[in-house]
Amino acid sequence: MKNNLSVDIVNLSQRFFDHALNHPDQSALTLNNQTFSYSQLAIKVTELRQTLKSNGLKPQMNILVMLPMSQDLVVLLLALIAQGCVPVLIDPRLGLNRVRKALKTLNIQCIFSVNAFFRLKWIWPSMWSRQLFTFESPSWRVQKIELSKNINQIDFNLYSSQPEQSVLITMTSGTTGEAKIIHRKFAVMKYQQFFSIKYLFPLNPDRHLAFYPISILQSLIEGAETFYMKEADLDHFFSFAQEKQITRLSGPPQILLKIIDLMQTQKMTLPHVQHILLGGAAIPRWLVSRLKMTFPQARIQVMYGATECEPIAASWAESYLSSDNVGYCLGTLLPELEAEWKFYGKFAQYQVNELILKGPNVVNGYFETGDLFYLDSQQQLWFLGRSKEAVDGIPVGLIEEPLERMSGIQRVAFKKIHDTHYLFLELSASPFEHQQTVLNHLKSWGFENVQIRILAKIPVDVRHGWKIQRHLLDKLIN
16 A cells, blocks of 8 residues: 555545445444444445535535544544535533634534533524534434435545645644644645555554544554554453454553553463554653563554644654663654754753754644754654743753653653742652652752652643643642
8 A cells, every 4th residue: 555655635535435445345443343344334424425415514614523432423524524524623621611612713514413512502502503413312403313325335526625725623632721723724634644654654464453533534544454442441452452363553651551551460462463653742761661561572653743743753662762862752753844943952961952843744834843852863853841841941851751760650740830849750659769869860950959749640631641731730739
């Protein structure tokens, strides 16, 4: 597939339909104990496209989608994209007020959700002027989606997206918890899709167990046999992965850590897993090391990307673990990206810069990441935190990452609150026996009289279960 890979597509769902045409009987998706081939899934998408058209949904309409992970969600997103509609995906953790505001500011014309959400129509009259659809039972003003029947031919006629047209709108919570709205245009999204496939570690067979819901769409675009498992079902992970002969794993760091604990406790092995993909936050050395010990035969890849530009870079476990550099290894930049380095400061032997990106997969063509890095002799990026998180001008990665190498420490957060320096530690073992070593490390960077707080859990984001929510630390000092 990669030998024939081209960026010249007309619709983001095109590669999925190409697989349905060229490999119709290949298993595409296993979800909730149901398995669909590429042709079966494409037929369902075709049925839903007919239903959408009969209900007046047209290209470039903004469609709010708020559904749990299910076959219905996968089929709906593929159908909307194929029709040229613009899915609007909002992180529900942002709260209902943000969703209500989005109904107006994002020109939402139609909503697909669950009945529990639609009960809000009684207090949100703004819903009444929009088409409301559910896959559950109908109610006042809410229509149940019924798929068109007797369709046995896949509709390969896809909407031709124009370069500057929006094809996806997302509203997510950033590291501060504030809403971040990104309008993704086709010209950028097709390159994001292209690079994600081009730089994916090749496997044959590719049996991909994804723990990120959004990874399912990307996996179907790549032509993999895709499986999805909820975090709540992890107790069945080993038997499931063994039965399905999973060759690729991808997911948030927190879920992968639970898999490691499960497998090491029960002395399990999965020799057929050949590739593990993780990212979404700064990945500490100890987690990469434990993954490598649990899956010694697998290539372990840490991806770096952002909503505004993905992918950006990738690193492999071998190069990460063989280096003693300070910070979090994110590997080498994609050669298609143009980097600008905004000098931030010199700290010991490290010349630290803020990374600015240009390239075909960058939203708006220019992206100031706000992330601080230095380059090693191999031109690999070493992440030291965000510029706005620096304490007295010193990148927090210089403080935190060396401490995370100490036995018994799982997570570290360093922050200045009301003119006082605080070091928050989350331990993986007790008692803690490194306090003097920690104090000496802080003193080496000019920090004395630091208040150390040992927490049962340092607050992290819900989506990745790993990214530190530093804005919540202020509430934990009393």
